[in-house]
Amino acid sequence: xxxxxxxxxxxxxxxLAEMGAHRRTAKISTEYLARxxxxxxxxxxxxxxxxxxxxxxxxxxxxxxxxxxITDSGVTELKKLYSNLxxxxxxxxxxxxxxxGVVFMGLGEGAYYISKELYRKQFIExxxxxxxxxxxxxxxxxxxxxxxxxxxxxYPAVEIEGFKNENRTFGHVKxxxxxxxxxxxxxxxxxxxxxxxASVIEVIAPVFLRKQLKLKDGHxxxxxxxxxx
Amino acid sequence: xxxxxxxxxxxxxxxLAEMGAHRRTAKISTEYLARxxxxxxxxxxxxxxxxxxxxxxxxxxxxxxxxxxITDSGVTELKKLYSNLxxxxxxxxxxxxxxxGVVFMGLGEGAYYISKELYRKQFIExxxxxxxxxxxxxxxxxxxxxxxxxxxxxYPAVEIEGFKNENRTFGHVKxxxxxxxxxxxxxxxxxxxxxxxASVIEVIAPVFLRKQLKLKDGHxxxxxxxxxx
DNA sequence: ATTACTACTAAACGAGTAC
DNA sequence: TGTACTCGTTTAGTAGTAA
Numbered sequence: 001x002x003x004x005x006x007x008x009x010x011x012x013x014x015x016l017a018e019m020g021a022h023r024r025t026a027k028i029s030t031e032y033l034a035r036x037x038x039x040x041x042x043x044x045x046x047x048x049x050x051x052x053x054x055x056x057x058x059x060x061x062x063x064x065x066x067x068x069x070i071t072d073s074g075v076t077e078l079k080k081l082y083s084n085l086x087x088x089x090x091x092x093x094x095x096x097x098x099x100x101g102v103v104f105m106g107l108g109e110g111a112y113y114i115s116k117e118l119y120r121k122q123f124i125e126x127x128x129x130x131x132x133x134x135x136x137x138x139x140x141x142x143x144x145x146x147x148x149x150x151x152x153x154x155y156p157a158v159e160i161e162g163f164k165n166e167n168r169t170f171g172h173v174k175x176x177x178x179x180x181x182x183x184x185x186x187x188x189x190x191x192x193x194x195x196x197x198a199s200v201i202e203v204i205a206p207v208f209l210r211k212q213l214k215l216k217d218g219h220x221x222x223x224x225x226x227x228x229x
Numbered sequence: 230x231x232x233x234x235x236x237x238x239x240x241x242x243x244x245l246a247e248m249g250a251h252r253r254t255a256k257i258s259t260e261y262l263a264r265x266x267x268x269x270x271x272x273x274x275x276x277x278x279x280x281x282x283x284x285x286x287x288x289x290x291x292x293x294x295x296x297x298x299i300t301d302s303g304v305t306e307l308k309k310l311y312s313n314l315x316x317x318x319x320x321x322x323x324x325x326x327x328x329x330g331v332v333f334m335g336l337g338e339g340a341y342y343i344s345k346e347l348y349r350k351q352f353i354e355x356x357x358x359x360x361x362x363x364x365x366x367x368x369x370x371x372x373x374x375x376x377x378x379x380x381x382x383x384y385p386a387v388e389i390e391g392f393k394n395e396n397r398t399f400g401h402v403k404x405x406x407x408x409x410x411x412x413x414x415x416x417x418x419x420x421x422x423x424x425x426x427a428s429v430i431e432v433i434a435p436v437f438l439r440k441q442l443k444l445k446d447g448h449x450x451x452x453x454x455x456x457x458x
Numbered sequence: 459a460t461t462a463c464t465a466c467t468a469a470a471c472g473a474g475t476a477c
Numbered sequence: 478t479g480t481a482c483t484c485g486t487t488t489a490g491t492a493g494t495a496a
């Protein structure tokens with residue numbers, strides 16, 4: 001993990017780049033740098049020494065000031081920061097969203113729907129796993145989680161098409177890939193007509209979650225929703 | 230000028246954004262944030278308090294952790310950093326380059342060329358000023374300055390077209406807009422066939438620089454070359 | 459569980475100054 | 478002019494702990 005000191009140096013490196021030192025050797029005195037950074041000449045000098053030690057800049061000291069060039073390694077550091085920020089600023093959705101809910105016993109309907117062959121085929125094809133015939137029901141307890149769950153609707157989802165058979169119609173289903181308890185990959189499914197309100201989520205996975213994660217009614221479970229790339 | 234403390238906070242703000250707090254309210258406990266940042270829970274807590282004080286985040290404390298949303302003002306800070314970096318990473322040329330040289334008496338030829346009407350008209354049109362009929366000659370003294378000057382050739386320049394009259398040919402001239410001694414706008418001119426080598430620059434300006442800046446032979450003069458947008 | 463206070467430690471900084 | 482050392486001061490960070 002990047003420690004605090006590094007961040008301070010990265011800032012100094014950024015200023016050096018603003019003076020053109022990432023493209024060419026720039027003549028920058030410690031006194032000048034200090035003024036630009038709002039620090040003392042001594043601190044600027046030390047920062048340059050440390051940047052040099054890290055190999056982020058190369059330095060030649062002359063009587064008129066330092067000749068400074070940011071090295072490839074230094075530019076890489078700035079690029080890392082840049083791409084980090086770009087992803088944040090340009091991404092349409094947050095990288096992941098976490099929901100938490102309490103396990104409760106459902107009506108057992110989930111199993112019926114999931115094992116319908118025309119659904120199952122699509123789960124395998126579009127989610128990449130053959131779902132255990134049953135759903136884990138989680139009751140969202142806090143306002144925060146309910147609000148988050150409703151925001152999910154605006155996210156891009158894996159779309160499972162509905163179908164008809166001789167008796168009835170099976171509706172369209174939206175899936176959001178998730179990781180359950182940081183361990184198991186699965187999906188939250190969201191039927192357009194749900195028996196439950198917005199305060200419940202139904203989770204499917206390739207395994208029997210209650211057994212795999214030793215879950216009992218009332219246990220709190222964390223589900224991390226992955227956004228699609 | 231942005232002081233050091235702000236940068237440490239901005240780093241924390243960036244991490245919060247990586248957790249999605251710039252788009253939505255995110256539930257982040259101080260303990261969790263601390264682990265992600267490689268700091269103690271207490272420090273994370275203090276950072277959150279300070280970010281809140283600055284108005285960069287809004288916070289609601291619940292028994293399960295803090296509900297954190299980066300405010301518009303906080304997002305603006307991140308955007309500032311982002312656009313700063315983007316300019317650096319994507320710009321083809323450094324924002325400005327500084328040259329330093331020593332005043333010396335030229336051959337007086339400059340005046341002859343500059344006052345040629347077909348040159349003068351172009352200076353007015355393309356540089357935006359009517360040049361004083363004469364050039365300030367600066368001898369570049371250090372290797373650094375000579376090297377920088379030669380790099381200038383690769384920059385986009387204001388191009389002044391050559392012409393012929395009955396007697397002879399007047400060559401093509403490249404100009405680089407500059408600011409002399411942080412005070413006067415002017416340009417460095419670079420004839421393709423120069424009487425001087427790469428270690429001399431000729432500066433023109435709308436005023437008589439020697440008088441305006443009280444320059445005498447041997448004085449050191451700083452010239453900041455502006456890159457074109 | 460949390461957050462965040464107080465008291466203390468560690469690190470970053472700046473003044474003075476040598477070179 | 479420059480850089481960069483030592484050393485005292487300031488500031489940031491952590492541990493313990495209360496709420």
